[in-house]
Ligand SMILES: Cc1ncc(C[n+]2csc(CCOP(=O)(O)OP(=O)(O)O)c2C)c(N)n1
């Protein structure tokens with residue numbers, strides 16, 4: 001047997017460089033590079049390996065470990081999960097900084113490969129700098145915190161253990177049903193230890209991504225149910241986009257007349273003006289989608305996890321006869337809401353259904369009904385894009401300007417605050433990869449870091465990062481990385497001086513916006529009440545902050561200036577930040593939907609008691625769907 005004597009870290013880098021995926025006959029590398037921040041826990045191991053063979057794996061420097069996981073996730077999402085980036089860190093805080101990123105990737109079902117350093121396997125220098133000591137356990141380190149947020153976790157305690165660990169990790173990363181964060185914790189001494197690895201371990205390897213189909217009887221059962229439906233609705237989730245099922249979806253709509261609503265991850269499945277495109281569904285949905293959902297007798301869900309936003313906390317589907325057919329590559333999701341499971345690839349399964357549904361379509365009357373709703377909804381979007389609110393514009397107008405001045409193939413990126421809901425309702429998506437909102441974990445701080453991953457994933461598109469002031473303050477530092485990598489972003493920093501979305505939620509629950517506005521403490525209050533509203537502004541200048549990080553900065557005081565800045569930004573060759581102040585109280589309403597957030601059962605404030613009543617009202621509309 002031929003062998004190659006390498007350190008464990010050198011072997012890992014060489015292995016990763018040889019991994020490929022193939023789907024539909026198209027083959028390419030799977031791990032395209034490695035982000036890393038070095039410390040004593042990885043510098044001499046993975047760091048040495050990357051430095052020794054830079055041709056194997058491109059190294060990218062980042063500023064924050066959480067951010068680099070978001071970048072890898074953004075990259076993977078842009079590539080429909082067929083490629084990703086690895087992330088190497090030191091031990092201790094460098095490692096645990098990645099945990100939020102790991103959770104975000106796993107919740108969103110996006111492949112990321114995390115390589116945190118770990119304490120000495122030899123335990124000779126214990127406790128080493130940054131080592132957690134657990135009196136009752138010798139084999140625990142801070143990296144155990146990765147276990148619940150990883151789809152695969154392994155700790156490589158001997159150099160040869162890398163072989164099964166790396167193979168298992170690749171299986172999970174490339175599994176369309178199981179993918180998420182894969183964490184290989186690498187003890188700092190083992191990274192540097194040599195082993196005679198079999199050469200086959202480094203041979204080019206192709207992981208074939210198939211298009212599995214549900215079995216015939218399952219397809220027949222589903223076909224029968226669909227043919228009997230009068231008011232069917234398709235919910236398009238992220239799986240439609242990842243499996244590249246959008247073309248067959250369009251054919252199915254044209255042939256059958258079934259309308260489509262989109263989840264956050266599924267938005268972009270259809271151009272906004274496509275026949276039957278009802279837009280976002282659920283708590284952040286359109287009235288067009290929500291009215292059709294309320295009366296649907298059949299929901300055909302494709303590639304969705306059915307989050308509470310999608311189901312409006314299980315109040316979206318009020319027809320007592322409603323049934324569910326769930327097309328999903330994951331068994332877990334295929335069985336949700338008591339649905340008929342069609343476990344399989346979205347595209348292949350839709351193609352099989354297309355065949356079986358030949359000659360069948362919904363009644364014309366139903367088509368006319370949703371056409372009208374679609375037109376009415378478009379009128380509502382136009383209204384919100386052109387509110388003319390003053391003195392400060394409304395966020396919906398900012399969104400309208402960005403939509404208008406971005407090209408159809410450009411990508412809008414967002415994750416937390418009021419922006420994802422507004423985008424889900426209002427963004428007119430024109431390209432299947434044009435809408436990128438991380439709303440599985442809704443991580444404040446994802447926006448700029450994730451946007452960088454989107455840009456690295458497809459440098460031919462302009463990337464518009466929509467970020468609130470709160471998210472910006474959590475994680476703006478990857479602006480520096482974007483400049484360093486010449487990966488230009490156009491960041492629209494929408495400043496409403498605080499956590500406006502949570503302020504609105506708070507007011508709706510009777511707690512007056514407590515703790516959600518940036519103001520000096522007044523009379524002991526951090527609320528959003530009159531005294532606080534009129535309080536003195538903090539001496540904070542986020543535009544200047546962005547300038548300090550190296551961005552080209554524009555300050556827009558109104559929509560006209562914003563439009564000018566967006567035009568000028570197109571000519572910039574490095575990351576641009578456009579700072580725009582908006583009216584924090586001029587939000588987009590919700591449209592005939594509900595989101596379950598618990599309210600105190602007993603409270604002093606009458607507002608809370610009122611909110612509790614409304615809450616119980618909402619709860620009464622919840623359905624089990626068994
Ligand atoms: C890391 C993280 N912490 C807390 C939250 C809860 N949260 C959701 S939105 C939000 C406020 C966001 O503020 P900003 O980015 O300014 O957006 P705005 O609500 O003002 O639109 C908070 C605190 C979160 N989603 N992520």
Ligand SMILES: [Mg+2]
Pocket residue numbers: 417468469470494495496497498499500501
């Ligand atoms: Mg804000």
